[in-house]
Amino acid sequence: MSKKVFAGHAVRHVRERLGLTQVDFARRLALSTSYINQIESNQRPVTAAVLLAISRTFDIDIARFSADDLDRIVADLREALADPVFRGLEPSLQDLKNATTHAPAFAHAFLRLHGAMRRMEERRAALDDAVASGKGEGARHLAPYEEVRDHFHYIDNYVDGLDRTAEELSAHLDLFAREDAGALIARHLMDRHGIGVEVAAVDAIEAPLLHFDRHRRVATLSRTLDPASRAFRLAALLARFEQGERIDQHIFEAGFRSATAREVCRLSLQNYYAGALILPYRRFARLARERRHDLDRLSMMTGASLEQVCHRLSTLQRPGEKGVPFYFLKVDRAGNVIKRHSATRFHFARYGGACPVWNVHEAFEQPARTLVQLGEMPDGVRYLCLARGSVKPPARHGLRERRFALGIGCELSHAGELVYADGLDLRAAAVAPLGVNCRICPRGQCPERAFPPLDRDIVLDPDRRDVVPFAVRD
Helix, strand or coil: CCCCCCCHHHHHHHHHHHCCCHHHHHHHHCCCHHHHHHHHCCCCCCCHHHHHHHHHHHCCCHHHHCHHHHHHHHHHHHHHHCCHHHCCCCCCHHHHHHHHHHCHHHHHHHHHHHHHHHHHHHHHHHHHHHHHHCCCCCCCCCHHHHHHHHHHHHCCCCCHHHHHHHHHHHHHHCCCCCCCHHHHHHHHHHHHHCCEEEECCCCCCCCCCEEEECCCCEEEECCCCCHHHHHHHHHHHHHHHHCHHHHHHHHHHHCCCCHHHHHHHHHHHHHHHHHHHHCCHHHHHHHHHHCCCCHHHHHHHHCCCHHHHHHHHCCCCCCCCCCCCEEEEEEECCCCEEEEEECCCCCCCCCCCCCCCCHHHHHHCCCCCEEEEEEECCCCCEEEEEEEEEEECCCCCCCCCEEEEEEEEEEHHHHHHCHHHCCCCCCCCCCEECCCCCCCCCCCCCCCCCCCCCCCCEECCCCCCCCCCCEECC
16 A cells, blocks of 8 residues: 555444444454554554455455545545635645544535535526626526536546446447447347437438437437447447446435436436446456557547547546546536546646646647646646547538547556656656646746635735736745
């Protein structure tokens, strides 16, 4: 283990869920009761030997004891506490670590409460704008998406049951790296569920990407979809019919607060299954290692799109068979983050834009190149950051083409497993100082800063003008 793991809350949760006293729990593990007491009170770290003993004795996934989850909660707390409402009350980093380690449920509750407060403020602002403009604009519905994003964030974007069943069916249908994967899935839909598949008429260019007619039991695919996207859409439809109970159970256990969040998660899980079916875990993970995570080559060899490859790489976190932990995101031209997933400690902003120093924004200018950047977050963790542009051509004259940027990366300790690190002197290369976003970034001398941080005072010098018109007080 690279660092000490204080996971007393997780050990206590396992014991209480099993209905065991500390005495019985210690006896089953052949440990002393006092030792278990010290672990649960975070007076002693959980050793690798104890984790393995718990895993073997009680059939528990040891991934739940990962210290990375606590790091993420601490980062989220720091962002939330940068809100001006907490000015003058900011706890130290050690205080946040102590609160997260000893009371993670309370930390989650605080984040949920802060998120609710922010949404109320956003809704109030939207209503104020509506009154001022006289347009009566409805309130925004961002909360369900944020809730689902947080859910996947804290499970490392890996869903074991769906992943394994998708892998089994992929092997049965022999889908991996097949040019006719879409046709094979379509045949399975017909043979198993009596669902036909057809392509939209030539003049139906603006038809939805997929439309399922329940009465005819026919799925109609848009003509604008490439083969990889057609296979993905059919695989997601298949999840609806074959994995419904498993998905319902996952959603129930997640405990979402609204019906909308449950439906958003349902769609996300269907898409997750689709990616796992087309790129089955073991075969794809092995190929990724062999080709040293060359994105273009993996796309060419599997027939999957570049976006599907990047997304799947970010999900390879199966306990005992973990791949390189990646973050992945998709950004539009306005800087809106459409997708974001992370199996790393890389922190995405919950509110506001992303760091302008990050190379993902440059990908729009050079869509045919994979951009490589060494970046360091304020917590000192360094990353190998990759960015690539993506262009979706318009379906007809008069429509705008759609441009996106894909970002994927890993901590620098894994850089040697990526072909993109070849030729780079990782110790001597320039490192870009990244932040989460300007609102909470502690870097006082950044020439790219768009606006002041919320938790720092600014200094304006009438006799001095620089690129950034103010200085940040330390």
